[in-house]
Amino acid sequence: xxxxxxxxxxKVVPNGDNGNIHVYVNPDETERKxxxxxxxxxxxxxxxxLDPDELARLEFEPNHTALIFKRPRNYSSEDMFVFKIASVxxxxxxxxxxxxxxEDIPLFQGKQFARITSLQEVALKIIYSSIAHFNEHxxxxxxxxxxxxxxxxxxxxxxxxxxxxxxxxxxxxxxxGIGSNGKLIERVKNSAxxxxxxxxSIEFVDDxxxxxxxxxEQASTYSNILASMMDARVSIVSNNLNWLIKTLTIITIAxxxxxxxxxxxxxxxxxxxxxxxxxxWVILAMALSTTYxxxxxxxxxxx
Amino acid sequence: MAMEEMVNNTATRMITVLNPAGLHARxxxxxxxxxxxxxxxxxxxxxxxxxxxxxxxxLLSMGVPCGAELEFEATGPDAEEVLDSLAGMxxxxxxxxDGHVG
Numbered sequence: 232x233x234x235x236x237x238x239x240x241x242k243v244v245p246n247g248d249n250g251n252i253h254v255y256v257n258p259d260e261t262e263r264k265x266x267x268x269x270x271x272x273x274x275x276x277x278x279x280x281l282d283p284d285e286l287a288r289l290e291f292e293p294n295h296t297a298l299i300f301k302r303p304r305n306y307s308s309e310d311m312f313v314f315k316i317a318s319v320x321x322x323x324x325x326x327x328x329x330x331x332x333x334e335d336i337p338l339f340q341g342k343q344f345a346r347i348t349s350l351q352e353v354a355l356k357i358i359y360s361s362i363a364h365f366n367e368h369x370x371x372x373x374x375x376x377x378x379x380x381x382x383x384x385x386x387x388x389x390x391x392x393x394x395x396x397x398x399x400x401x402x403x404x405x406x407x408g409i410g411s412n413g414k415l416i417e418r419v420k421n422s423a424x425x426x427x428x429x430x431x432s433i434e435f436v437d438d439x440x441x442x443x444x445x446x447x448e449q450a451s452t453y454s455n456i457l458a459s460m461m462d463a464r465v466s467i468v469s470n471n472l473n474w475l476i477k478t479l480t481i482i483t484i485a486x487x488x489x490x491x492x493x494x495x496x497x498x499x500x501x502x503x504x505x506x507x508x509x510x511x512w513v514i515l516a517m518a519l520s521t522t523y524x525x526x527x528x529x530x531x532x533x534x
Numbered sequence: 535m536a537m538e539e540m541v542n543n544t545a546t547r548m549i550t551v552l553n554p555a556g557l558h559a560r561x562x563x564x565x566x567x568x569x570x571x572x573x574x575x576x577x578x579x580x581x582x583x584x585x586x587x588x589x590x591x592x593l594l595s596m597g598v599p600c601g602a603e604l605e606f607e608a609t610g611p612d613a614e615e616v617l618d619s620l621a622g623m624x625x626x627x628x629x630x631x632d633g634h635v636g
Contacts, residue, residue, distance in 0.1 A: 306559040308597030314559070335554075371559040371590075374566065378591045394591075 280320020574610025
């Protein structure tokens with residue numbers, strides 16, 4: 232799917248006919264062919280823009296510059312607490328910007344897209360919005376992690392622990408993506424002249440480097456906390472299970488002893504109290520007293 | 535008596551999800567945080583599902599798409615206020631039309 236936009240009045244606005252910003256969402260075969268053959272995009276770089284496993288990078292081609300960067304993927308309830316990342320490709324020409332991405336997302340809305348003067352700025356702000364998106368997802372991951380901890384403390388089910396593992400895995404993806412974006416932004420700064428960045432744009436890139444570094448450190452902190460606390464949480468689950476087994480064992484013993492007493496007096500041989508008029512009540516009292524003895528021992532041993 | 539009536543105040547509100555990606559990660563966090571800050575218990579119904587709106591795990595598991603109608607039911611002293619806050623957040627799409635969703 233192709234959407235054409237243009238820069239007008241400092242904003243990116245839709246222009247169905249002559250827009251010089253082309254957004255390709257999951258391009259089909261015909262669109263890919265057009266991009267490779269007419270616009271001379273490298274086929275591998277184009278595929279990288281749609282491949283979630285590709286690393287962020289900057290490549291200079293004869294007629295354009297390709298920037299591949301990472302962004303968080305939209306979370307779906309089917310992801311089961313795995314927060315994934317996707318790639319986005321920006322192909323910056325002299326008078327045209329091609330954006331290639333796998334999901335349809337509103338790219339150009341918000342404060343940061345209010346005063347834009349060049350295609351280079353559009354490209355930088357798209358990358359910047361990805362850093363903000365990572366930051367927000369990290370907050371969500373932290374909240375989900377807290378909620379899962381509460382559930383783990385109160386439950387013995389593996390599903391919460393597995394969800395925590397999923398979060399840990401997500402943070403590894405995020406660290407990888409954010410780190411990779413960091414290297415791309417550094418390269419953008421080093422290639423400022425080649426990319427024809429203005430002084431303001433270079434200052435903006437400096438801000439991006441700081442934001443991205445803070446985002447990386449936050450992800451790293453969450454990841455370390457999650458990893459280091461995982462063993463403790465596994466122990467808590469195991470301990471909860473031990474408590475349950477212990478309680479069940481005590482209940483079993485408390486039921487087993489009266490059964491033993493009654494069984495002994497049920498043997499089809501001559502037994503004491505056989506002819507006693509209150510034999511039933513005496514045996515019942517003996518059976519119940521064993522349960523009381525179990526209770527006394529339980530309290531004495533402080534089980 | 536008046537105090538008891540205030541504590542047991544119940545309010546319901548139908549709210550439509552306007553975000554293109556539905557009730558996804560960040561809106562779920564915003565809803566859970568808003569409900570936790572309030573003094574009311576809030577439940578949200580989508581079709582046959584009813585979940586505790588203060589629990590981000592349950593909200594994320596709902597998988598509510600764009601355009602879905604959610605029924606919020608709040609019980610507590612600030613039931614109306616919390617529903618007003620939630621309705622406002624949904625109406626302005628959680629301020630998420632800033633270049634990204636999800």
